[in-house]
Amino acid sequence: MNQNRTRPRARAAALLPAAVLALALGGCGGSGEKGAAAGGGPSTAAPAPTGKVPETTTFAKIAQMPRDTGATDAGDGTVVHPTAPRTVYDGPGGHPVATLPVQELGGPTWVPVVDRSGDWLRVLLPSRPNQASGWISGGDGLTVAHSPYTVKVDTARRTLTLEKSGKGVGTWKVAVGADKTPTPAGRTFVLAQLAPAKKTPSPLVIPLGTHSASLDSFGGGPGTVAFHGWPDASVFGKAVSHGCVRVPDAALRELSRVPLGTVVLVSG
Amino acid sequence: MSSFKAARRAVQIGLVAAAFGATATAPALAAAPAPAPAPAPGSSAFGLTATGPVALPPLPVAQSLSDTVSRSLLRENLKVVDAGVLNVKAAKGYAHSDVATLKVPTAGLFAQAVSATCRDGRGVSHVANAVVAGKHLDVSPPPNTTVPFHVDGLGDGSVVINKQERLGDGRLRVTALAVRVPLGGGKAQTILVSSATCGKLPAKPVTPPHSAAPKPHPVRGDLPVTG
Numbered sequence: 001m002n003q004n005r006t007r008p009r010a011r012a013a014a015l016l017p018a019a020v021l022a023l024a025l026g027g028c029g030g031s032g033e034k035g036a037a038a039g040g041g042p043s044t045a046a047p048a049p050t051g052k053v054p055e056t057t058t059f060a061k062i063a064q065m066p067r068d069t070g071a072t073d074a075g076d077g078t079v080v081h082p083t084a085p086r087t088v089y090d091g092p093g094g095h096p097v098a099t100l101p102v103q104e105l106g107g108p109t110w111v112p113v114v115d116r117s118g119d120w121l122r123v124l125l126p127s128r129p130n131q132a133s134g135w136i137s138g139g140d141g142l143t144v145a146h147s148p149y150t151v152k153v154d155t156a157r158r159t160l161t162l163e164k165s166g167k168g169v170g171t172w173k174v175a176v177g178a179d180k181t182p183t184p185a186g187r188t189f190v191l192a193q194l195a196p197a198k199k200t201p202s203p204l205v206i207p208l209g210t211h212s213a214s215l216d217s218f219g220g221g222p223g224t225v226a227f228h229g230w231p232d233a234s235v236f237g238k239a240v241s242h243g244c245v246r247v248p249d250a251a252l253r254e255l256s257r258v259p260l261g262t263v264v265l266v267s268g
Numbered sequence: 269m270s271s272f273k274a275a276r277r278a279v280q281i282g283l284v285a286a287a288f289g290a291t292a293t294a295p296a297l298a299a300a301p302a303p304a305p306a307p308a309p310g311s312s313a314f315g316l317t318a319t320g321p322v323a324l325p326p327l328p329v330a331q332s333l334s335d336t337v338s339r340s341l342l343r344e345n346l347k348v349v350d351a352g353v354l355n356v357k358a359a360k361g362y363a364h365s366d367v368a369t370l371k372v373p374t375a376g377l378f379a380q381a382v383s384a385t386c387r388d389g390r391g392v393s394h395v396a397n398a399v400v401a402g403k404h405l406d407v408s409p410p411p412n413t414t415v416p417f418h419v420d421g422l423g424d425g426s427v428v429i430n431k432q433e434r435l436g437d438g439r440l441r442v443t444a445l446a447v448r449v450p451l452g453g454g455k456a457q458t459i460l461v462s463s464a465t466c467g468k469l470p471a472k473p474v475t476p477p478h479s480a481a482p483k484p485h486p487v488r489g490d491l492p493v494t495g
Contacts, residue, residue, distance in 0.1 A: 058491075078478060079481050105487065105489065105491060106487040106488075106489050107484070107485070107487045108482075110481065144478050145478050145479050145480060145481040145482070146478040146479070146480060146481060147480075147481040148480070177494070181494065190484075192487065192491075193484045193485070193486040193487065194486060194487055194488075194489050194490065194491055195486035195487065195488050195489070196489070196490045197488070197490060201495075204486055205490075205491065205493060207491055207493055211494075212494045215494060218492060218493070218494045218495075219492030219493075219495075220492045221491055221492030221493060223493075223494055224491060224492075224493045224494065225493065225494050226491075226493035226494070228493070228495070241494065241495060242494040242495055243494035244493055244494045244495050246495075256484070256486075257483060257484075258484070259480075259481030259482060259483065259484055260481070260482075260484050261481060262481070
């Protein structure tokens with residue numbers, strides 16, 4: 001499947017903001033040239049080092065990847081980083097379906113642990129389809145850490161709430177996806193932090209491990225949903241984006257402290 | 269005449285010349301009774317046992333690795349010792365033994381009730397209305413309180429009250445009364461009353477604390493996202 005294709009409605013939607021976003025993020029519907037994409041890779045699944053299974057990245061689509069459990073909790077905050085490419089299985093001791101690379105989008109890969117079975121860890125993954133998850137073995141070659149944060153996005157209320165150790169850090173009105181390009185609900189995670197060459201509309205883009213469900217691609221990218229700032233405060237509290245969550249500066253400052261791999265819960 | 273008969277007669281004629289009042293906390297006295305039988309794994313308790321010329325295996329015995337096990341015996345009456353109701357109980361991390369109406373005539377030992385309790389590796393003993401050769405004993409004496417006594421013609425004996433021993437595997441054995449009765453000629457009879465053995469409950473497995481996830485550092489680069 002050509003991951004680069006843009007559905008007709010998406011293409012139309014993309015044209016309008018492009019003029020604005022071309023100023024812009026190089027992301028978030030911006031003019032980001034494919035060659036300039038951080039960790040930029042083809043939007044087809046890259047082969048794993050073994051050549052047998054693809055890498056799970058925001059550019060990949062891996063149909064046989066198990067979906068998340070449907071749980072809506074943030075887990076216990078455990079996040080893991082592979083120090084070497086790590087095979088992802090479709091179950092504890094199951095079949096290899098992907099490889100988790102050491103880096104995502106040019107930064108260290110950190111993914112959240114959402115389930116355990118013995119020494120096996122179920123982690124959320126950044127590839128399509130949304131809610132991708134898989135099992136990796138624990139132990140050597142895996143750095144384990146804890147994120148005290150949880151990010152909650154309520155698309156109905158159009159708010160973003162940041163919690164640290166169960167206590168609220170702040171709640172902000174944000175812009176969420178419009179009716180035809182909604183911000184996808186479900187459990188995902190903070191995939192990366194990018195500092196675009198152009199600082200407007202946002203000096204910081206925080207891609208998540210989820211994608212637009214209505215846009216196969218956007219602006220040359222794979223339709224990755226992200227948190228980012230927005231210069232026009234009038235959008236906050238509205239459903240106007242193509243899936244991204246546009247946040248006020250204060251929220252962006254707080255989100256900049258949130259470790260990679262932190263769980264993001266989108267409801268609404 | 270057996271040694272026991274001789275000993276009983278010695279007491280009856282008032283030869284229990286006690287060196288009362290002297291207590292010691294050192295458990296390993298020269299006159300200390302023989303060690304208790306090796307307890308079974310987990311928690312265990314027994315009411316009464318004797319070693320020496322009169323041998324009595326631990327009775328009754330309760331042993332458990334998990335759920336509560338209880339045993340009772342209405343009466344155990346030997347020449348050397350007479351005990352009324354004996355109750356024992358054992359569960360994970362817990363053991364208890366109590367004995368009512370205890371008599372060791374040769375030692376001049378009488379007690380209305382004796383008990384030992386071990387909980388999570390800690391022990392306590394109680395003796396109610398207890399007398400050794402005419403001396404009243406504290407209800408809850410410190411661990412390994414030793415009361416020596418003398419039986420004319422037979423030798424020195426001792427009663428260790430609230431005897432507490434740490435076993436090689438870390439468990440605690442608490443015995444309410446450990447009596448060494450002299451029999452003459454350097455021989456002795458040992459009687460242990462109300463003994464409980466238990467270990468610490470294993471600590472709940474604790475997930476090793478992970479280090480804090482690192483503060484993220486933005487990577488210079490662009491990704492077209494769904495603005």
